[in-house]
Each structure stands twice: as structure tokens, then as C-alpha cells.
Amino acid sequence: MSAPRPVPAVLAVILRGEExxxxxxxxxxxxxxxxxxxGKIELGETLxxxxxxxAREETGVRCRAGAAFAALDAFHREDGALRAHYVMVAVTCAWLEGEPLAADDALEAAWAPIAGLxxxxxxxxxxxxVAHAARAFG
Known part of the structure; x- marks a missing residue:
């Protein structure tokens, strides 16, 4: 049995004005x-x-992906044990259309002012x- 490995995933950093x-x-x-x-990247899928x-599955919002600009680690620990390690690649995204409506594994979805974070x-x-970096990068 092979040892568990980090799971590649993406973050869709969708900017709309100052939100x-x-x-x-x-x-x-x-x-x-x-x-x-x-979430997780599927086999053969680009970032x-x-x-x-x-973004579409979790919020219904349509966006156009730009460049990857950062990578982060996320660790899921339970009862003191490491259960999962995700390597998340942040991708700048331009909002195309739609207002957020939570779906899939999101409880809520909303636009947030970057200045208030x-x-x-x-x-x-x-x-x-990451939000400030996306704004500066994009």
C-alpha cells in the first residue's frame, strides 16, 4: 500500500471591482x-x-480563469492525526456573470469587500x- 500523498486543488479567487x-x-x-x-483538480483538468x-459548482457564478499566482498548504487534522494534506493553487478569475448561490459543499456564498477582510x-x-495578492497580480 502506498503512503498517502498531498492532494492537488485549486482556489478560484474571483474579483469583481473591490469585492x-x-x-x-x-x-x-x-x-x-x-x-x-x-476543490480537487480532476485527472486531465487544467488549473x-x-x-x-x-466556482460554478459551489456558487453558480461563471468566471474566466487567469493565471495561477500562489500556492498554499491546507492540513485536515482530526483527533491529533493528519487526515489529509491539500496543496491549493490560487488562480485569479474574472467575474463573467451570476450572483452567488451556495451549492455543492458550500453552506453560503457571498461577495465580500476586500478592504473588510x-x-x-x-x-x-x-x-x-491572497485576495490582496490577486488584486495586485491581476
Whole structure:
């Protein structure tokens, strides 16, 4: 049996003016916290296609993926044991159409002002810095 390996995933960082699209996660890691739409990359799927698909599945919002600009680690620990390790690639995305409606593994979905992320205590780690980096990158 092979050892568990990190799982590649994407984060769709969708900008619309001075706002970014966030979802409240239903599942670990970070269940209950707000973060970017995203998830596992399917076999043969590009980073951009995965970001667009995950955004559509979780929020109904259509976007156009741009460039990958950051990579982050997310660890799911349970009872002190490491259950999963995700390597998440953040992809800038331009909003095309649609208003967010939570679906799939998102409990809620909403546009959030980037300027207000600094004072929020209900977001996953790095949400604020990734949103600012996407705005500067894009």
C-alpha cells in the first residue's frame, strides 16, 4: 500500500471591482469558515478549468480563469492525526456573470469587500493576503 500523498486543488479567487467571492465551507478542512471557492483538480483538468468548474459548482457564478499566482498548504487534522494534506493553487478569475448561490459543499456564498477582510475572524488562513495578492497580480 502506498503512503498517502498531498492532494492537488485549486482556489478560484474571483474579483469583481473591490469585492471577492467567498464561500462558507461545509467540509474539512476549515468547515464553517469563509474562503475561496475551490476543490480537487480532476485527472486531465487544467488549473484554469478546475477553478472555473469549482466556482460554478459551489456558487453558480461563471468566471474566466487567469493565471495561477500562489500556492498554499491546507492540513485536515482530526483527533491529533493528519487526515489529509491539500496543496491549493490560487488562480485569479474574472467575474463573467451570476450572483452567488451556495451549492455543492458550500453552506453560503457571498461577495465580500476586500478592504473588510482584515477585521474578519471567520475566514480561513491567508484569505486576506491572497485576495490582496490577486488584486495586485491581476
Amino acid at each position: 471577492v467571492l467567498l464561500v462558507r465551507r461545509a467540509n474539512p478542512p476549515d468547515a464553517g469558515l469563509w474562503g475561496f471557492p475551490g 484554469g478549468a478546475a477553478a472555473e468548474r469549482e 482584515a477585521v474578519r475572524t471567520d475566514t480561513s488562513a491567508d484569505v486576506e493576503s
